[in-house]
Amino acid sequence: MNAATLPSHLIGADPAEKDFLLAVESLTVSFDGFKAVNDVSFYVDPNEIRVIIGPNGAGKTTVLDLICGRTKASSGSIKYKGQELTKLSESAIVLAGVGRKFQTPSIYDDLTVFENLEISYPRGRSVFGALTFKRDAQVRDRIEEVASMIFLKDQLLERAEFLSHGQKQWLEIGMLLIQDPELLMLDEPVAGMSVGERIKTAELLNEIIKGRSVLVIEHDMKFVEDIAHRVTVLHQGKVLSEGSMERVKNDPKVIEVYLGH
């Protein structure tokens, strides 16, 4: 039910003619000759939830790094709403509407939950803007709204370092949410969580992915099956298989390298 109908370009339409939110084409990056990502192409539709899976070292995180500008591509292109991202700086990519969550929770330990969220609030991002930023009702309401979504309403004034691991993950998701990105990239959002936290996170993700496209890296197959519209399998820097979870699961190539053991 969650698996969407097959995207038109797989049926035969010309990719260039369709309005993809994200179009990654022949993306390659090499580190001293080692190609961590090798000629990878895939397309993400608006409102699509795409999960990238693959064994360790397949290049999953590197793909996210490339999209958000943390790593510069050796060749290939990344088009987001028709705009080439490979030439933009990291902050410009964020401003274009791409948000990214890191693998390990990346939050500001010394600041409170409220302040963590406030920094991500999309206003006052220039030096002068930050200097004159006012914490007005609009900001506070939005932060409280997001805080209740991520189950941290009662922790707003706590220093972030005292949160549990799962709460830190939620906080980072909240920080992304407040940016309101059109493309949300999550790197292993449920890694290291307890069963209870995992269920809540799945709920949370199902809530926040409404109205935007999401690119998720995840190892937890149960979780992937729950949320994925489509799955892209990476192996040794290349796309091994792509399609619905059902299709990917039955792909002999995938079974051989990944699911088979």
Place this chain on the structure above:
Amino acid sequence: MTRSTPKTIVNDNPFMKPMEWVSLALLVGVIFILLPMLLDAFRLNLVGKYLTYSFVALGLVICWGFGGILSLGQGVFFGLGGYLMAMYLKLEASSVENTKIQSTPGIPDFMDWNQITELPWFWKPFTSLPFTLIAVLVVPAFFAFVIGTAMFRRRVGGTYFAIITQAIAAILTILIVGQQGYTGGINGITDLRTLHGWDIRTDSAHNILYFVNAGLLVACILFAQAVKKSKLGRILLAMRDKEDRVRFSGYQVASFKTFAFCLAAVFAAIGGAMFTLQVGFMSPSFVGIVPSIEMVIYAAVGGRLSLFGAVWGTLLVNWAKTTFSESFPELWLFGLGGLFILVVLAFPNGLAGIYRTYVEPRLTRRVKALEPAPAVALSHAAE
């Protein structure tokens, strides 16, 4: 749940917390009232000199404590401020009348000694006081902007930045010492007399300059406090912690670092200019590596995250230096060296850290006992 709702607490983001007002009052009381009452003119002038260093320490709190950028070249900016001020004062002291025994009257004496017969072009605008005052602020800021932009855009930080700023301090010192005819060389620019006709060498002038200096210092502290309280202050802290996260929240990290570095440079330059006015000379010995690092220790002793601590740290270390080097000159370097090691190993947050760990909890307990409604402050970040 018995917690108050976030809304009421979130509203509470005051410019300064009650304890910070107390710290400010204490500082103002000591430097404006207590010290002028207790000390003779000579000692007060000495304290005034120390206070000029605390401008540098204050800048380091912003740049190093909050932003995590350690500059080992703050002497460069202190020196720039001081030299630019000295250039104006020197030109005023080198009127044709005062220098008629020179082979070229009307130029500074050291130029005459070095067979320079005409005022160099970059000295000429310094006959104007407004130009000088603007230059004292703008030149160091521009310099810091260029260095900061070049380095932070290329993601140079941490130890590399420290080494490079240190090298810049070394270069500027060698340059000043080497270009005697233009800079006064190793002796610096000396024999400064009047500021726009007002003799700065008298006790009463020293007294007035002391209060001007103290006033500027308090103004800078308040400005720094405003920066700390703004979102920019929190972004600096966030950046120090998780630079990538800030970057991927849509901020240009390099601009924020450059801002912190420029602000520190401007503070240092104000200190330098006030130094020249109060002490009456400027020399390369306040520019190089050694004074630059020494000023870092002032901030470290006071507490690298505490604006007020920067001032107390500076006063304390310099008081110790004066006392020890008067009575046991040999021991002073051991003491200073030991202080570096002790602070770093045992008290990384300096005096302010000691105060917060041991004194403040007791104080707040008492305050709480007195007032039933405790002031809950939102920002614990800078502690």
Place this chain on the structure above:
Amino acid sequence: MFGDYSLGDLGAIFAMQGFAGLILFSVYVLMALGLAIIFGQMGVINMAHGEFMILGAYMTYLCSNFFQTQLPALFPAYFFIAMALAFLASGALGMLVEWALIRHLYKRPLDTLLATWGLSLILQQAYRSIFGAREVGVELPSWLIGSVQVTDTIEIPINGMFVMAITTLITVGVALLMYRSRFGAQVRAVVQNRAMAGAVGIDTERVDRLTFGLGCGIAGIAGSAFTMVGSTGPTSGQLYIVDTFLIVVFGGAASLLGTIASAFSISQTQSTLEFFLSGSTAKVLTLLAVVGILMLRPQGLFTLKVRR
């Protein structure tokens, strides 16, 4: 600036200045090697590195005095013993400092910088108290004095050649140690993945201590060699510390070859410029060039592109 000299003169000048540059290069390389090991491999900024070097110089001075007065027969060979002693003294002090100070600060590199600066102040004052504030020089054995006449205008001092020979030996030795020995492999393993290195049974604390000691010991040898070309004072080390750091950074930390290439280019530039301009201008121009290049290319001359 070349106008006043004939082509032959210029050739001789470049050769002589080139040789002078080579001696400077040797001292730089020896200083920088130790620093490159400590900074490049361990990420520790050792501001007291110059003082470790000066310790070696003072050891050599003591040795020279001792042999002169007590064992004049062995005086011609004293230098080799002095070098060994310099290495041991600086190395031992280095290991002590690592144990007492550095190991507590591995997570705070900027703090290490401040702490070692404090250490350098203490050492300077200690030297001043023990050896006096005046600079001291060593007596060279007769076989090291004099020079070899190459052509009419070019002559090369023997002590310079000796320093260069030592530098070459030490450099080769360090390269072998770091890239061919078991110890070197352990050091590199610890650098790349401390937790993993510990897990496979490498005593990472011991490796840290030995690495730091080795770097300081080489600084001691540098000091020993330094006595042959200059005199030693309590603050002589300070004069070299900025240059040496720039060399290491310019060469690209963690690259032995880069360190050598960068020491070579900096020392040659400086000594060639020195002949035509005043010493201070030459120094300013050289340092400015280095800082300028570093601003454009912060990773230094030789670095590997690695996955962040």
